[in-house]
Structures are given as C-alpha cells and as structure tokens.
Amino acid sequence: MWNFKQFDRSCIAPILLVFGIAGAAFPVQAGNNPADPSKVVRVALQAADDGFDLVRTYNAYSNWVSEAIFERLLTYDYLARPAKLVPGTAEAMPEVSDGGKTYVFHIKKGIYFSPDPAFKGVRRELTAEDYAYTFKRFLDPKNRSPSANVLQGKIVGMDELIAKAAKTGRFDYDAPIAGLLTPDRYTLQIKLNAPDYNFLYVMGFNGFGAQAREAVDAYGDRTPAHPVGTGPYMLQEYVPRSKIVLVANPEYRGYTWDFKSSGSAWDDQLVRDMKGKKMPQVGRVEINIIEEEQSRWLAFQDKQIDFDYLPQAAAPTVLDGKKLKQSFVDQGITLDTVTEPGVVYIFMNFRDPLIGGSSLEKNALRRAIAMVYNIKDEISQARLGLAVKAEMAIPEGVIGHDPNYRNSISYDPVLANKLLDRFGYKRGADGYRTLPDGKPLTLKITTEPNATNTVFSEIWKRGLDKVGIRVDFPVSNFADNLRAANECKLMMWNGSWNADYPEGENFMQLLYGPNVGQGNNGCYSSPAYDALYVKARATPPGPERNQLYIDMSRQMEADTAWVLTTSRLRNWMIRPWIKGFKRHPILQADWQYLDVEKH
Incomplete structure (x- = not known):
C-alpha cells in the first residue's frame, strides 16, 4: 500500500473532531467495549496521513489509523x-x-457504528x-x-x-x-x-x-476528517500533519484474546500474557507525526513512544549483531525483527517527455540510469544493513515470489556509459551529457526532507556523475509528492509498497497500464505486460500463474520501468509495559490486540 489520490485539504479545519463530546449530546446505549481509558498507547508515524476516507486516499499512514476505525x-x-x-x-x-x-x-x-451526530441520537446497526x-x-x-x-x-x-x-x-x-x-x-x-x-x-x-451512508452524506467533502466506523476505536482529535488521538468506541462489542501460538517462543509468551483477556484493553491511542528518524529515536529513548521500529542510524548503538545490546535488555525492551512483505523502488515516469516513452533511445537512457544506482550502497549507507536486495517485484512471503529469480539489471557504470554513447547522448565540454538532439539533459528525482533521503540523493548523485548526467533533487513533503506522482507529474521518485494481501497480483497491479493513477504511479504502459497481467488474473493459483509473474517481471525490466532496490528489515523495539505485540505482515493497527501494564 501507499499510493493515493489527494483530496482538497481546505476541507479540513486545523483542529477538529472530539467525537466523544459530540456524541455525548445524544443518549446512546453503551456497547461492550472493555477498554480501560487509563491504558494509553503512544506511537509515531514517519509521515503524515491524508485523512481517513480510504475511498479517496490510500497510503500506509491513513491506512494504519483507518484500520482501527473501520471493519x-x-x-x-x-x-x-x-x-x-x-x-x-x-x-x-x-x-x-x-x-x-x-x-x-x-x-x-x-454490530454498531460509533456514536455520531449523523445518526441523530439513534443507535446505528451495521x-x-x-x-x-x-x-x-x-x-x-x-x-x-x-x-x-x-x-x-x-x-x-x-x-x-x-x-x-x-x-x-x-x-x-x-x-x-x-x-x-x-x-x-x-x-x-x-x-x-x-x-x-x-x-x-x-x-x-x-x-x-464499512461506511454509513448517513455519515458520508452529513460530512460530504469533510468525510476524510470525520471517519465513522464500527471498529474498536474512533477519532477524538485530529491535527493534520501533527497529531491524531483515538479513543475506544463505546459501541464496539469486544472479543476475547484467544489466538493460537505458531510454536515460536515469542508466540508462546504472547499467549501466556494475553490469553483470556477481554479486548481491547487499550482505551486511548496517541499518534504523533515525527518524520525525522533521529527525532523519533529520541522520543522512544525518552519513553514518549511505547514501541517503534529501530531507526537505521541508531542500529550500531543498539544491536550486537542481531540481538539487543545488554543496556537495552536491562531496560526490559524486547526486539521483534521482521522482513517486510514489501519492496522499495524508484519509478521512472513513462509519460515524462524527457525519460518516458518506449523508443529504444529512451529505454537506453532509463537502463543507463538504473545501472548507476548502487543498491549495495543503499543497504550499507542508507539502510545500515537493515535491508536485503530485492530481486523481483513480488517480495519474499508473498505468493508468486521465486527465491531463485535474479534481476537482469545490475550496477555497471562502465556499460551504462557505453549504452549512452551508443544512443547519441553526447558529453559536452563540461562533461555532462545532452539529449541526442542536443537539448539539455537534467534528471529531477523528487525527495523528502529527512536524513535517509539525503543519503539516497547522494548515492544517486555519485552514480549519475559517473556517466555525466545532471540531476536535481526537488524536495517536498510525502503527501504532496504522492499526489503529484498519482497525476504523472514526477519524473522519478522513490516509492515502496507493502502487501495489502499476500498474493503477487497485489504487486504486479502497480505496473498494469489501466491502473495509472490507481497505484501505477510510474505511469508505465506496455501492451505485452498488460496482456500477461490479464492472463495471470484468469489463471488459477499455481505454477502456471507464478510463471506469468516471472514473465511480467522480465517485461518490466526490459522496459526499465522501475529501479527495484530493497526489501526492508524492521527491528521493532517494544517497551516492557506493552504486552501482546507481534508485527503482522498485513495488519497494521495492532492496538486492539495489545495490553498496557501500569508503570
């Protein structure tokens, strides 16, 4: 997940939504939610959401919150x-x-929706x-x-x-x-x-x-800031790009924690800690938007965040190989390490007048660009070892992934130079190349203002200097960049996608031509790829379908639509008072599965 269409931000007031107060004006019979208001979970998101109407927007941060509100x-x-x-x-x-x-x-x-003025004082059943x-x-x-x-x-x-x-x-x-x-x-x-x-x-x-028609009708264009669902939580406070507060939905029916261990020691401990509890236990979730990794790390160290993934820059001071150093163990902190079921990539806009199109000379330019990005440097310098090279667009742990697949595009600046020479991208007196028609050639790789993206830019600059291609790095915030990408306005941008469901189609649809503006943010269009995609969708799961995914991956590489880079390792650090934590490959809003011990 991650792509989304932006809505008009003017519809959101700066500080809104005290739904508990608004709902209290109406006599509503409480449900069975056992959540304790004194039990609070404090977390951080690394970028701003874009509201909570997933009809109009879809990205990891909006999704994370919405999952706790809607069922x-x-x-x-x-x-x-x-x-x-x-x-x-x-x-x-x-x-x-x-x-x-x-x-x-x-x-x-x-099952009932959370109390809201849209229901005019009547309990609204799903x-x-x-x-x-x-x-x-x-x-x-x-x-x-x-x-x-x-x-x-x-x-x-x-x-x-x-x-x-x-x-x-x-x-x-x-x-x-x-x-x-x-x-x-x-x-x-x-x-x-x-x-x-x-x-x-x-x-x-x-x-x-599920959404209630009355709520959407009542709030109209303000629906993204007024989510009304049947889930365990409801929105109490919303300061866009700054703070989100969720509180227990009094109408939520609750459930008993009774999940079965997979046999791991981690699962066995979770079962001992949680089995039989009436859920949810957590009555309040406080979410702050902290985009800079170092700031999030400081907040975790200061016990302002209860769990977060370990920032890459902090890994050498925290980890001894794959384990926590003793000083962190002594604090009762535990570590849950997972390889995300996702991929990181850089798309090259197929509709961009400078690098887009299916001609041989444009493909040669994209291929040369892809061949100068050093993925080993990304892993060691930007990820500090907390990533593995992604070979195909379907990651490990997702149906359709082939562990023997190897990407056909490799780091090779020497060959990239020869390719550019062959297709007429000549060097000028200053050492930088022009287009075959003599016009200027300057790439624009869009980025965000944080330390990790600065390292990405440095890796790109080093590689592109080796082949004499100028590059600029326009900087903007994540949400605005994603809106522009959805509208095919960015030449190149660093993206990622984590599984919405554990099947290869969820990743291959990002390159399907008719999905431009709906996940296909590189605006890639290939009749050959599209035909394979359509055939794969009509083929039952199994070896034949998996082979089609391989063929689609090769076609994408032949057209150099993406520079596929890594799958990230996430080291989740959990404070000792948080019980029941295990990172799920699909679910994100885990608050309803957790408990908080008094501390």
Whole structure:
C-alpha cells in the first residue's frame, strides 16, 4: 500500500473532531467495549496521513489509523503465519458457488457504528447494505478512487452503472445491481463476471471497511476528517500533519484474546500474557507525526513512544549483531525483527517527455540510469544493513515470489556509459551529457526532507556523475509528492509498497497500464505486460500463474520501468509495559490486540 489520490485539504479545519463530546449530546446505549481509558498507547508515524476516507486516499499512514476505525467482512488471524484470512464482521467465511462467481456473506448481528451526530441520537446497526454502499463509493467516478481498480470490472451489472454515472455526472446509489444484492438486512450476495481467485483477499482489503451512508452524506467533502466506523476505536482529535488521538468506541462489542501460538517462543509468551483477556484493553491511542528518524529515536529513548521500529542510524548503538545490546535488555525492551512483505523502488515516469516513452533511445537512457544506482550502497549507507536486495517485484512471503529469480539489471557504470554513447547522448565540454538532439539533459528525482533521503540523493548523485548526467533533487513533503506522482507529474521518485494481501497480483497491479493513477504511479504502459497481467488474473493459483509473474517481471525490466532496490528489515523495539505485540505482515493497527501494564 501507499499510493493515493489527494483530496482538497481546505476541507479540513486545523483542529477538529472530539467525537466523544459530540456524541455525548445524544443518549446512546453503551456497547461492550472493555477498554480501560487509563491504558494509553503512544506511537509515531514517519509521515503524515491524508485523512481517513480510504475511498479517496490510500497510503500506509491513513491506512494504519483507518484500520482501527473501520471493519471489513474478512480480516486476518493475528498470530498465524503465513497470513490467514478469518471472518471479520462476517459470521463465517462466505458461501461460494457458481464455479467461484457467487459469494454470500452473512453479517453478524448486533454490530454498531460509533456514536455520531449523523445518526441523530439513534443507535446505528451495521447491515449488509453498508458494505454494498461502500463498494459503490469506490466505483463512483466522481470519487476518483485510487483503489477502484480492486473492484472494477468484477461485479455483474456494475460496469453499466459506472458508465451511466460517467455520462450523467451522477452515480445512482439506489439503482438495483444484479451482482450486488442484499436479500435481507444481514445478507450480502456478490456475483462476479468471472471467477476471481483472489476475491477473498479483496474482501479483506483494508479500504473496504464499512461506511454509513448517513455519515458520508452529513460530512460530504469533510468525510476524510470525520471517519465513522464500527471498529474498536474512533477519532477524538485530529491535527493534520501533527497529531491524531483515538479513543475506544463505546459501541464496539469486544472479543476475547484467544489466538493460537505458531510454536515460536515469542508466540508462546504472547499467549501466556494475553490469553483470556477481554479486548481491547487499550482505551486511548496517541499518534504523533515525527518524520525525522533521529527525532523519533529520541522520543522512544525518552519513553514518549511505547514501541517503534529501530531507526537505521541508531542500529550500531543498539544491536550486537542481531540481538539487543545488554543496556537495552536491562531496560526490559524486547526486539521483534521482521522482513517486510514489501519492496522499495524508484519509478521512472513513462509519460515524462524527457525519460518516458518506449523508443529504444529512451529505454537506453532509463537502463543507463538504473545501472548507476548502487543498491549495495543503499543497504550499507542508507539502510545500515537493515535491508536485503530485492530481486523481483513480488517480495519474499508473498505468493508468486521465486527465491531463485535474479534481476537482469545490475550496477555497471562502465556499460551504462557505453549504452549512452551508443544512443547519441553526447558529453559536452563540461562533461555532462545532452539529449541526442542536443537539448539539455537534467534528471529531477523528487525527495523528502529527512536524513535517509539525503543519503539516497547522494548515492544517486555519485552514480549519475559517473556517466555525466545532471540531476536535481526537488524536495517536498510525502503527501504532496504522492499526489503529484498519482497525476504523472514526477519524473522519478522513490516509492515502496507493502502487501495489502499476500498474493503477487497485489504487486504486479502497480505496473498494469489501466491502473495509472490507481497505484501505477510510474505511469508505465506496455501492451505485452498488460496482456500477461490479464492472463495471470484468469489463471488459477499455481505454477502456471507464478510463471506469468516471472514473465511480467522480465517485461518490466526490459522496459526499465522501475529501479527495484530493497526489501526492508524492521527491528521493532517494544517497551516492557506493552504486552501482546507481534508485527503482522498485513495488519497494521495492532492496538486492539495489545495490553498496557501500569508503570
């Protein structure tokens, strides 16, 4: 996850949303949430969110918070590895028929949205229609959802409604749709145009947490700052780009912690600490936006943050090989080390007039650029060893990853120089190259203002100097950069993607031509790649599908769409008063699974 369409920030007041106070004006019967208001978890995000309406925006930081507010039909078992889908608000896994084209979900009764003025003092129960409405919002052309591709073309009768809305400017949310039926209050029936072998994963996609139509109607363009869900938490305070405070949703029904150990010592300890507790225990989550790693590290050391991943720069002073140094062990700090199910890459905009296009000379330029980026330097200097080289776009731990695959683009400045010479990128008297037509050649690699990105820029500058290519590094904040990337306005940018679900399609869709503006931020377009992608989606899981993923990876490399760099290692450091912590490969908002001991 990470790409998203930006909304108009003028719709958000600087400090808003004391939902507990607003809701208190209405008589609402409390639910069963056992959370203790005195138990507080304090965490930090490394970049700002962009609001909490995942129809309009999708990035790791908005997702992290939204996951605690909204609930999907399906979710994941907290401890199971590999990641395992389990019922969320659904009573059980769906009934599947018609050769995998019809899914029937039965919604649990007695689930309620958090109290909100939009409901005019009435307890609002979750129904099947709320999911149908949410799916329609993603596909409403007016919303220009960056995640619409997850559902586009799949539901019987939906394409006709979308086409009509595109023509009239109005999406008819009340129009009957053959493939999206709610035969009763708690039953949702979805009929697909064709079998989709990843559809259960789609139903576990975090963006598909149920929204209430009344709330969206009440807040309109302010919906991103007014999330109203059925999850364990609700938004109490929101200072954009600074602070987020969540409090326990009094209507949340709660559950009993009863996850099964995978057999590891870590899991066994979690079970001893947590088994049988009424959840959630944490009553308040305080989230601060701290973009600079050193500042986050200082906050953790000062006990202002309860758990965080170890900043790369601090690793030498904290780790003795792969273990914590004794001084940190003596503080009761524990370490959870995981390889993220994700990849880091630099895209090269296929629509950019300077480096884009499919001609041989443009591809030669992109290939030469890719060949001067030293991934070993990134791992040692920017990541300080906390990363491994990524060979293919599907990372380890995700279905479709081939451990024997090796990327065909390697670090080779000598060959890059020969390639540029061969295709007419001549050096001037100052040693820098021009385009074949003699016009200036200057790359623009967009970045953010933090220490790690400064190291990335230095690595790029060293490599590009070896082949005589000028480079500028425009600096802006993450959210604005992502908006520009979504609109194909950035020439090059460092991106990353972590799994929304553990199947290769979730990564390969980032390069699918029709997904430009919906994940494909490099605006890559290749008929050959697209044909392979379409074929892969229609192929059952197994060796044939995995081979198609390999073929797609080779096509992407042949076109030099990305400079694929690393998969990151995350060393999560946890203070001793936090109980129940285990980093999940898909779930992010883990607060509902934790407890806080008094300290």
